[in-house]
Amino acid sequence: MSHAAVQSRTLATLMRAEAERFTVEHPRSVAMAGQAAKVWRGGVPMHWMGDWACPSPIFAAQGVGAQITDIDGKLYDDFCLGDTPSMFGHGDAAVASAVADQIKRGAGFMLPTASSVIVGRLLAERFGLPLWQTATTASDANRAAIRWARAVTQRPVILVFDGCYHGMVEDAFVVLKDGQPAMKPGLLGQVHDLTATTRVVPFNDVAALKAALAPGDVAAVLAEPVMTNCGMILPEPGFLDALSVLTQAAGTLLILDETHTLSSGPGGYARLHDLDPDILVIGKAIAGGVPAAVWGVTAELSDRMDAAQARIGPGQSGIGTTLSGNALAMAAMRAMLSEVMTDAAYATMQAGAERLVEGLQRVIDARKLPWSVVHVGARVELVFADPPPKNAAAMRKALDPDLVAALHLWLINRGVLIAPFHNMMLASPVTEDAAIDRLVEAVDGFAGALEGLAA
Numbered sequence: 001m002s003h004a005a006v007q008s009r010t011l012a013t014l015m016r017a018e019a020e021r022f023t024v025e026h027p028r029s030v031a032m033a034g035q036a037a038k039v040w041r042g043g044v045p046m047h048w049m050g051d052w053a054c055p056s057p058i059f060a061a062q063g064v065g066a067q068i069t070d071i072d073g074k075l076y077d078d079f080c081l082g083d084t085p086s087m088f089g090h091g092d093a094a095v096a097s098a099v100a101d102q103i104k105r106g107a108g109f110m111l112p113t114a115s116s117v118i119v120g121r122l123l124a125e126r127f128g129l130p131l132w133q134t135a136t137t138a139s140d141a142n143r144a145a146i147r148w149a150r151a152v153t154q155r156p157v158i159l160v161f162d163g164c165y166h167g168m169v170e171d172a173f174v175v176l177k178d179g180q181p182a183m184k185p186g187l188l189g190q191v192h193d194l195t196a197t198t199r200v201v202p203f204n205d206v207a208a209l210k211a212a213l214a215p216g217d218v219a220a221v222l223a224e225p226v227m228t229n230c231g232m233i234l235p236e237p238g239f240l241d242a243l244s245v246l247t248q249a250a251g252t253l254l255i256l257d258e259t260h261t262l263s264s265g266p267g268g269y270a271r272l273h274d275l276d277p278d279i280l281v282i283g284k285a286i287a288g289g290v291p292a293a294v295w296g297v298t299a300e301l302s303d304r305m306d307a308a309q310a311r312i313g314p315g316q317s318g319i320g321t322t323l324s325g326n327a328l329a330m331a332a333m334r335a336m337l338s339e340v341m342t343d344a345a346y347a348t349m350q351a352g353a354e355r356l357v358e359g360l361q362r363v364i365d366a367r368k369l370p371w372s373v374v375h376v377g378a379r380v381e382l383v384f385a386d387p388p389p390k391n392a393a394a395m396r397k398a399l400d401p402d403l404v405a406a407l408h409l410w411l412i413n414r415g416v417l418i419a420p421f422h423n424m425m426l427a428s429p430v431t432e433d434a435a436i437d438r439l440v441e442a443v444d445g446f447a448g449a450l451e452g453l454a455a
């Protein structure tokens with residue numbers, strides 16, 4: 001029998017046993033899933049909540065620090081942290097008190113509050129861009145950034161990297177299929193050919209980037225400085241500098257989406273690595289789980305935005321939503337920026353991530369697994385390839401969905417949650433070393449079980 005056939009049989013055996021165990025150990029969640037299926041399409045209020053590897057959703061009861069308890073009373077070490085919104089832990093006292101205090105005084109007025117001035121100042125100081133706007137989600141912030149980039153440059157095309165994800169941003173749903181641009185498989189209800197106005201190139205490919213910018217019709221490159229949504233793909237030395245130089249030379253704006261790479265350090269990846277984006281987008285954790293996102297621009301771009309607005313004339317820009325920048329979001333962001341996202345918190349997160357990387361690497365070395373570990377600050381990814389791939393085409397080959405699902409369900413049954421998409425793990429400032437060690441031990445147990453079953 002081929003290695004692939006043995007692996008497939010092994011994973012199927014393991015999945016059957018683990019699914020049975022899950023069902024026996026989660027009677028309340030399983031029963032509640034039955035009730036939920038009658039009122040929520042797909043059994044969950046948001047379809048991603050059904051994307052975990054377990055046979056039915058886990059219903060959360062509460063989150064405290066970096067742990068979640070479910071309605072069956074099971075306790076989990078949470079390394080998913082809501083896929084980033086709770087990167088600084090659940091139920092933080094400063095955010096809870098700011099939000100509770102604000103909601104008693106009103107959540108939204110369509111008027112700025114005094115806190116908004118403080119938040120703007122804190123954003124400018126921390127991230128280095130002088131002028132900011134809010135959105136309700138990072139998806140919306142990216143959409144606004146793209147619209148402005150097109151308006152300012154009067155160019156139609158957006159450039160993204162193969163394997164990217166920037167939220168519900170239609171323009172970014174283009175991939176490379178056999179080297180050719182194509183709409184992402186599974187894209188629903190899209191009637192426009194996105195490949196007409198979105199160009200896509202492999203990450204870390206300077207020559208392809210240069211060629212794609214050459215026609216001079218690209219309004220903006222929308223990029224994460226480290227790709228975090230197709231496994232994790234680190235930039236090769238010099239790639240981000242080339243991106244900066246090439247976009248500038250082409251008159252193309254650089255939008256850096258730091259929604260995930262905010263894990264890098266107090267000022268995000270760009271500040272840490274001296275990058276100079278024209279627009280910086282941050283969502284998710286910036287308001288500690290309260291829906292909010294922000295995007296900052298340079299003074300020069302802001303002037304160009306004024307000029308574009310004057311050129312277009314009065315009317316509805318079509319950018320903005322009612323809940324954005326409301327008093328509640330501002331209160332949460334103020335608490336996050338001034339009390340939670342501190343240098344000390346980042347130092348603890350970094351130390352936790354390093355402990356996790358070392359632990360996973362020990363398992364890989366001891367068991368001679370063809371895997372690797374990469375991280376960007378507090379964000380850690382276990383990759384089923386060694387060395388870790390440098391672009392999405394190679395990463396897709398490494399991301400065996402059966403292996404991912406088996407690992408995730410194994411971890412869930414041992415009280416560990418990692419993000420349901422690929423193998424992302426976040427170390428928060430309140431993640432305890434013992435929890436990190438339990439995760440490493442569980443991954444070791446998984447690898448051991450695979451070896452045992454394959455023998």
Ligand SMILES: Cc1ncc(COP(=O)(O)O)c(C=O)c1O
Pocket residue numbers: 137138139140142165166167168224229257258259260283284
């Ligand atoms: C890099 C990046 N940008 C933007 C988003 C969109 O965030 P949201 O779903 O909160 O709109 C995501 C979501 O995963 C993301 O990973």
